[in-house]
Amino acid sequence: MKRILVVGGGLIGARHVGAVRAHKGCALAGLVDPDPDCMNDGSVTRFADMADAPDNVDGVIIATPTHLHSAHGIYAASRGWHMLIEKPVAGDMAGALAVQQAVEKAEVQSLVGHHRRYHKRVARLKELLAGDIIGEVVTVSLIWAMRKPDDYFMGNWRTAGGSPVMINLVHDIDILRHVVGEITQTIALPGRALRGTDRLESGAVALGFENGATGTISFADTAPSPWGFEAGTGENPNIGTTGQDMMWITGTKGAVSFPSMTLWRGSDWSEPAVPENLSQSDDVTVPLDSQLDHFLDVMEGRARPLIDVADAARTLSVALDIEEQLTTAPGVKRYA
Template sequence: MVLSCALLGAGYFGKHYVRLLGEVSGARLSAVFDTALSSDAFQEIKKVHPGVKRAETFEEILNDPEIGAVIIATPASTHTSFITLALKAGKHILVEKPMTANLSDALSLERIVQESGKTLMVGHQYLYNDYIRRLKEIVDGKALGKIHSFCASHFYLGPIRRDIGCFWETATHELAILDYLFGPLMIEGVTGKAVYMRERSGIEDAATASFHSSNGLAASISVSWFSPEKVRNFFICGEKGIVLFDDIEKKEKLRLYRYPYPDKDAFKVKSSFFFEPVPQQVEVCQVDSREPLLNQLEHFIHCVQEGVSPLTDLAHGVRVTRQLAQIVDVFQG
């Protein structure tokens, strides 16, 4: 059965769902609700989806029995109300990150999702990135040995949000990746600082946080949405080597450096240890990759049609939101 979908928000990010719903099998775009969408922009959507209709109100979507799923790509502060109403109307949900704008909203969804019996999936698209999937194989295969640290940098030039801060908007990705790679985690020992360029706004524009996870991993995440250059990478250090993921790289996104950390005997004679890298110790991981958002959308369709729980389900979304709240609370101190 083809899953009939409604899209809330067809702008900055929602436009990608417009395109991909024209490419996937098993789903179609039946309706769009976006009060800011121009008539010309809607006509462009109709070129891809001739049968799509423009809903004038969200209630039109809720009351349409043919619509089985709602994809939410609107500002984070609107997510909870849209999710709640759609679930109560019997719709499945794919909501873009961040799932909610605060922890209390995330927790309020637990009972609603359970009572609805419908699928709620969070759009943490890096977990559907084939390079991150390959990285999990490396981690699970113990190629790094005992893992000690995770260090991430995520910088870009806008968009700057009005309703949530940069860390809540951006570090959602890194925290979701940590949860995926190392299992359900709790974090502790949070330290960090944030930069607020809009005084008394409570909306951070850049931030750095460090913490330990429940499995002993030390992590550091730095973010900014006011950077002249785009940087999106992280590296994981283990006793047997280092793995680097750089999303800006075109061909060498994932590299494994088989450089074992020196043991204590290395310092018996010399006060410093110098690495002598050789090409054979650096492996560029070859990955047959697809667009992560396409993988994500197909996973959602599969979960709805087969009645199985998504990889990025509500429980995962709540864990990530709880960690975001812990960290942002430290910033606001």
């Protein structure tokens, strides 16, 4: 039984606590959170600081605000704890590099919580694209749009730093890297601020991939819609499920839409493309549970990390570049 410590008792931290407590292969060593009112029902051993945790911890799940990830990851490495750090891996590239150096020095394993990689349909989409079923990828289009409740931003770190790029779009960027290929170019355009603050709320991004494909992302946290990974897959209990596709990939032999896994084949524009449903009955999974399974395997040396700190740092780099463009709008040509 691996003893797992969860650091951070917010929305995602609470889900990790539940996953660890329900898993037969590990035990909850406790929850670290300085807020005494956080999960204070007496059912969880509480620590105000990571330094208060006992030495018999095998692994730690770091689910604190992004700007704390680096310091908490470095401390976990100093204690010899294997770690699963929530995404993004750090608030900046310097922080990501510092965690990577600490992990290597301590010779502990690292995993980063881009949990969408554990969806069975994501794995099958990656296999499908690698298997040439739609030929060479030409374009990809992705939408993430929902209206977050106003109280999501009130009285917490998201008030000023709750950018949907670093909270939400970083997941989509990672999935595109994972299934399509490395991103080599980005051009971003910000949308309007509708909540009366300077916080980034919406925008559009154009992408260039190493393999020559191009892509677009449209995103907003101010617009209710049926399109988004969480809504389409039903993976987040806090977000309503619609089952609608939110990503469309075209290739030289066909196209596929996700998450329905609808394959479209056709060879000539004079004939309509023919759909084929590739979904399977076992496609419904709880990715946090699968991620925890993998974390235990990684700690035991039975598996290599699906995404470690170094890999996640590449996703972070793309997200940071996009956010910088969205907040400074360099090179944007305006028309009268």
